[in-house]
Amino acid sequence: xxxxxxxxxxxxxxxxxxxxxxxxxxxxxxxxxxxxxxxxxxxxxxxxxxxxxxxxxxxxxxxxxxxxxxxxxxxxxxxxxxxxxxxxxxxxxxxxxxxxxxxxxxxxxxxxxxxxxxxxxxxxxxxxxxxxxxxxxxxxxxxxxxxxxxxxxxxxxxxxxxxxxxxxxxxxxxxxxxxxxxxxxx
Numbered sequence: 001x002x003x004x005x006x007x008x009x010x011x012x013x014x015x016x017x018x019x020x021x022x023x024x025x026x027x028x029x030x031x032x033x034x035x036x037x038x039x040x041x042x043x044x045x046x047x048x049x050x051x052x053x054x055x056x057x058x059x060x061x062x063x064x065x066x067x068x069x070x071x072x073x074x075x076x077x078x079x080x081x082x083x084x085x086x087x088x089x090x091x092x093x094x095x096x097x098x099x100x101x102x103x104x105x106x107x108x109x110x111x112x113x114x115x116x117x118x119x120x121x122x123x124x125x126x127x128x129x130x131x132x133x134x135x136x137x138x139x140x141x142x143x144x145x146x147x148x149x150x151x152x153x154x155x156x157x158x159x160x161x162x163x164x165x166x167x168x169x170x171x172x173x174x175x176x177x178x179x180x181x182x183x184x185x186x
Contacts, residue, residue, distance in 0.1 A: 046145050051161045052154070055141050057109055059134040060121055065109055067156070074106045074163075075156040075181050079136075081115045081149050082123035087151045088171040090176075091127035094153075097176040098131040103160075106180060111136050113150050154181050 004085055054068030067075060078094055080087040098108040110133030112120045119137065124133055136142050145154060153170070157163035163183040170176045 029096040036043045046154070046157055046162055046165075048162050048165060050157070053144050055144060057111060057132065057141065058137075060112075060117065060124075063132060064163065065107070065134075067109075067160075070156075071160045072105070072158050074101075074158060074180060075162075076106060076108045077111060077145075077154045077156070077179065078108070079111045079113050079142055079145070079150050079152045080123075081113045081150045082119040084113065086128070087123075088170040090151060091123075091129060091169045093170060093176055095127060095129050095131070096173050097180065098129075101180055101181055102131075104172055104184070106184070108132070110134070111141050113147070115140065155179060157183050157186050177185045 041110075052067075054066065056064050059065050067077075074085065076094075078095075080091070094108065098106075101109075108131035109133060110124075110129065112133060112135045115135065120133070123129075145152070148167070151166075151169050153164075153166040154162055155164035160165045163186060164179045166179065170179075
């Protein structure tokens, strides 16, 4: 009887663990994306004087509004949701302000945050809101503004820079009017 070796024959090359390398690259990439998101979340909302990235809002009725094309106008951007009770406190006043300023180069845009279209449209009808409103699909717009909740309102000056920020609901129509008039005066 001869003794046979149970060891596999030696191969001429070494096997590379490409699968493991790709998994590690994917994990590190995911961690980098999460880290960037956490840093942005901790920065808080964009600040007065900054120039937010322009965005296009596609409204519930299919119209598109591009803030990059609104330089020269004051732009009021209100983040809201139908499930948000504080949003209801300012809804009618925002519409009144829109009616007051719509012929003065002031554009109002409502950005509906994490909501259903049916509920959002019912909210707009309930409060008689006529200025353009649309969903924040994929929360891209709210992420660009780094909102922390709703309602939040941002007013862009004619130069496209952020001139006023209101976290939470406005207390009154007078507060909204004063904020817009201050931006108009700049």
